[in-house]
Structure formats: structure tokens, C-alpha cells
Amino acid sequence: EVQLVESGGGLVQPGGSLRLSCAASGFTVSSNYMSWVRQAPGKGLEWVSVIYSGGSTYFADSVKGRFSISRDNSRNTLFLQMNSLRAEDTAVYFCARGEVGDRGLAAFDIWGQGTMVTVSS
Amino acid sequence: DIQMTQSPSTLSASIGDRVTITCRASQSLSSWLAWYQQKPGKAPKLLIYKASTLESGVPSRFSGSGSGTEFTLTISSLQPDDFASYYCQQYNYYPLTFGPGTKVDIK
Numbered sequence: 001e002v003q004l005v006e007s008g009g010g011l012v013q014p015g016g017s018l019r020l021s022c023a024a025s026g027f028t029v030s031s032n033y034m035s036w037v038r039q040a041p042g043k044g045l046e047w048v049s050v051i052y053s054g055g056s057t058y059f060a061d062s063v064k065g066r067f068s069i070s071r072d073n074s075r076n077t078l079f080l081q082m083n084s085l086r087a088e089d090t091a092v093y094f095c096a097r098g099e100v101g102d103r104g105l106a107a108f109d110i111w112g113q114g115t116m117v118t119v120s121s
Numbered sequence: 122d123i124q125m126t127q128s129p130s131t132l133s134a135s136i137g138d139r140v141t142i143t144c145r146a147s148q149s150l151s152s153w154l155a156w157y158q159q160k161p162g163k164a165p166k167l168l169i170y171k172a173s174t175l176e177s178g179v180p181s182r183f184s185g186s187g188s189g190t191e192f193t194l195t196i197s198s199l200q201p202d203d204f205a206s207y208y209c210q211q212y213n214y215y216p217l218t219f220g221p222g223t224k225v226d227i228k
Contacts, residue, residue, distance in 0.1 A: 047217040107155035111164035
């Protein structure tokens with residue numbers, strides 16, 4: 001079964017760090033376009049970051065310089081390292097697999113269940 | 122950044138109704154537009170990609186149309202399982218952006 005399972009969320013103080021994990025099954029993370037998308041409580045969806053199969057990465061301006069995306073091929077797992085966290089980073093974080101179009105960007109066909117990150121003192 | 126708008130923001134409908142949601146983009150997307158359904162506490166589910174291509178396993182009562190800057194999602198006959206929020210997403214430019222959502226509730 002094709003599946004994504006996130007973990008690593010929790011309560012962190014402003015300025016702190018957290019690393020989210022997303023374990024994949026049924027497909028290979030390193031061969032796919034993989035992203036993080038977040039959703040603040042009661043709000044809409046916000047794209048956060050992507051890593052291409054070739055290793056290229058992109059970030060939303062709101063997290064650039066604070067977040068990094070990576071993967072561990074041996075564990076078939078995607079990561080999001082979040083540093084210098086702010087209250088406005090509070091959200092459910094989803095990992096998602098992209099179905100890449102001709103332009104090289106993607107719609108998301110497989111999503112994890114999400115992990116909640118709360119940034120508060 | 123590409124700004125996405127959706128209308129209406131909330132839609133009250135009855136079982137069997139035909140429902141149409143509109144998504145507009147601030148710049149042309151060609152056909153690089155996706156639609157998602159999301160239920161409370163759940164992850165989004167891909168319904169339509171490339172503006173009009175139905176994702177595998179999605180019921181045929183869902184359809185998408187449009188190109189450029191204006192797109193529509195249509196549910197031909199609303200079913201109980203369809204009460205949810207719906208989001209459009211453009212994937213023609215970075216940053217990828219989503220519409221603000223349309224909540225479909227029971228009239």
C-alpha cells in the first residue's frame with residue numbers, strides 16, 4: 001500500500017527547533033517529487049517546501065533560511081528541519097508526493113495524515 | 122506570487138444538487154490547476170489535476186474545466202460524502218499556491 005506517515009510534531013518554544021519525519025511505504029521517496037504543506041488551525045493550505053528526485057530544493061519565502069528539507073534513502077524517509085520557529089509556524093504539517101506536470105511542478109496525489117506543530121511559550 | 126481566489130467561500134446545497142465552484146488565478150496557469158477535497162481532521166484528497174483530468178478512483182460526478190485564469194469544479198449530483206471543503210492549487214509557478222477554500226455544507 002502506498003502510504004506516508006509523519007511524526008515529530010509537538011510543542012516548542014519560539015526560537016526553538018523541531019525535525020519532522022515522513023516515512024514512505026509502497027514507493028521510493030528518492031525517486032519522487034516530495035513536498036511539505038502546512039495548515040494553520042482553521043485556515044487554508046500553504047505549500048512549504050519541495051525536494052526533487054535530483055536533489056533540488058525550493059522553499060516558501062515565509063520559511064526560507066529557517067527550514068531545510070532532506071531525505072534518507074536508506075530509510076525511505078523525508079525530513080523537514082525547522083529552526084528559529086515562530087508562533088505563525090503553528091500548523092498541521094503534511095508531507096505529500098507530487099505528480100509532476102510538464103512544467104516540472106506538481107499536484108499532490110499522496111498525502112500523509114499530518115503532524116501538529118505548536119509554537120508557544 | 123500567484124494569487125488564487127475561490128467563489129463562493131461557503132455553499133449550502135442539498136443532496137442531488139449540481140454544485141459549481143470557481144477558482145481564479147492572478148496570472149495564466151495554462152492548465153496547471155488541481156482540485157482537492159478535505160474533510161475535517163483529514164488530509165486533502167486529489168480530485169482533479171491538469172484542470173480537467175479525473176484522478177484515479179474519484180467518482181465521475183466530479184469534473185473540472187477551464188484554462189488560463191478561470192477554472193471550475195463541478196459536482197453533478199451532490200452526495201452525502203461530498204460535504205467537505207474544496208481547494209484549488211496552481212502548479213505553474215513557484216511558490217505553489219492554494220485557493221482559500223470553499224466549504225460545501227448541508228442546506
